[in-house]
Amino acid sequence: MTSPYQHKAHDGINQDVVWHTGSITHQERAALKRQVPVVLWFTGLSGSGKSTIANAVEQKLLALGKHSYLLDGDNIRHGLNKDLGFTQADRIENIRRIGEVASLFVDAGSIVLTAFISPFISDREQVRQRLEPHQFIEVFVDTPLAVCESRDPKGLYKKARAGEIKHFTGIDSDYESPTQPEIHLKTDIDSIEACAEKVVNYLAARGYLGL
Amino acid sequence: MTSPYQHKAHDGINQDVVWHTGSITHQERAALKRQVPVVLWFTGLSGSGKSTIANAVEQKLLALGKHSYLLDGDNIRHGLNKDLGFTQADRIENIRRIGEVASLFVDAGSIVLTAFISPFISDREQVRQRLEPHQFIEVFVDTPLAVCESRDPKGLYKKARAGEIKHFTGIDSDYESPTQPEIHLKTDIDSIEACAEKVVNYLAARGYLGL
Numbered sequence: 001m002t003s004p005y006q007h008k009a010h011d012g013i014n015q016d017v018v019w020h021t022g023s024i025t026h027q028e029r030a031a032l033k034r035q036v037p038v039v040l041w042f043t044g045l046s047g048s049g050k051s052t053i054a055n056a057v058e059q060k061l062l063a064l065g066k067h068s069y070l071l072d073g074d075n076i077r078h079g080l081n082k083d084l085g086f087t088q089a090d091r092i093e094n095i096r097r098i099g100e101v102a103s104l105f106v107d108a109g110s111i112v113l114t115a116f117i118s119p120f121i122s123d124r125e126q127v128r129q130r131l132e133p134h135q136f137i138e139v140f141v142d143t144p145l146a147v148c149e150s151r152d153p154k155g156l157y158k159k160a161r162a163g164e165i166k167h168f169t170g171i172d173s174d175y176e177s178p179t180q181p182e183i184h185l186k187t188d189i190d191s192i193e194a195c196a197e198k199v200v201n202y203l204a205a206r207g208y209l210g211l
Numbered sequence: 212m213t214s215p216y217q218h219k220a221h222d223g224i225n226q227d228v229v230w231h232t233g234s235i236t237h238q239e240r241a242a243l244k245r246q247v248p249v250v251l252w253f254t255g256l257s258g259s260g261k262s263t264i265a266n267a268v269e270q271k272l273l274a275l276g277k278h279s280y281l282l283d284g285d286n287i288r289h290g291l292n293k294d295l296g297f298t299q300a301d302r303i304e305n306i307r308r309i310g311e312v313a314s315l316f317v318d319a320g321s322i323v324l325t326a327f328i329s330p331f332i333s334d335r336e337q338v339r340q341r342l343e344p345h346q347f348i349e350v351f352v353d354t355p356l357a358v359c360e361s362r363d364p365k366g367l368y369k370k371a372r373a374g375e376i377k378h379f380t381g382i383d384s385d386y387e388s389p390t391q392p393e394i395h396l397k398t399d400i401d402s403i404e405a406c407a408e409k410v411v412n413y414l415a416a417r418g419y420l421g422l
């Protein structure tokens with residue numbers, strides 16, 4: 001058994017970096033959970049329905065006895081990434097860290113869902129490249145800006161239009177739509193329930209949900 | 212149901228931060244895994260046996276059908292924390308992020324083991340404070356410096372003594388021993404097997420391993 005990592009003990013802080021025989025493998029963790037670990041990466045405008053659909057997917061997975069975890073603003077922005085601000089560099093670092101944590105959860109055997117606007121193709125591609133091809137499923141929550149703005153559950157679009165919030169995605173900052181998302185959801189046509197079912201059916205049809 | 216977090220949408224980047232009803236609870240995730248989630252925080256000198264014992268504990272937990280995950284240099288230093296260097300500030304940030312990721316795994320229902328020297332009491336205490344009292348178990352791998360140095364599996368002590376590595380814990384940087392660790396292991400007296408068994412017995416006796 002070899003490590004997937006290079007081990008260069010070039011400094012004291014890397015003194016722990018060595019491969020230990022007898023480690024539990026990724027396959028053993030996944031087998032215990034009877035599923036194929038994967039990242040469901042939800043992307044879309046604010047108010048598009050990412051978190052709502054992701055929560056509905058998780059409910060369905062739990063009912064099937066599957067092990068999932070949702071990373072979103074609630075548990076990331078106030079914890080791991082609370083040191084990050086709003087510069088371009090910090091936005092990139094925000095997505096990079098989320099991708100790394102998602103990768104750890106995949107290694108642990110989980111089906112991990114992420115619900116962040118993640119407006120830039122390059123950032124999403126970087127996460128995709130970090131994983132095996134079958135471990136990254138891009139879920140485009142494709143809700144028209146006008147619909148998101150009419151929902152405006154937090155009044156953020158109103159503030160953005162008034163100039164009180166700068167660099168708001170869809171208003172004065174770009175959203176780059178996925179060109180070939182694995183799953184394409186349209187919440188202005190389908191219900192939350194139907195969207196969530198589409199995601200779970202995608203997983204089931206491709207063997208992610210195991211036995 | 213209320214969120215444990217404050218939600219202040221004070222800027223565009225926080226536009227996703229809102230509570231969604233219908234989220235799966237921490238309790239539901241733990242129930243699916245039939246265990247009580249917890250962090251086993253291994254601390255000790257380089258070569259003390261942290262990772263080796265943690266791996267042995269994981270093997271035992273897997274045999275019991277329990278869901279665990281090990282955070283160590285292998286999967287953290289080359290991924291999430293690869294942007295961090297060796298300054299005092301970066302060392303603190305290193306441990307902070309590991310604590311935050313461990314907290315996410317606990318929220319997901321896992322028994323998470325961490326194997327880092329983590330030499331400073333203040334850093335370890337910060338992680339402890341981040342969690343509920345019963346969710347943090349400090350495991351002191353108390354191996355005398357002379358024993359660690361005689362093992363020196365990676366030749367790092369030799370390099371540190373030669374001055375080739377600076378700020379090496381135990382040589383020219385302090386290791387602050389835990390004053391009241393929940394579990395105290397002495398690898399110069401007990402075998403790896405005995406140490407691992409002590410940890411698992413601790414968990415079992417306190418109900419962490421559930422049904």
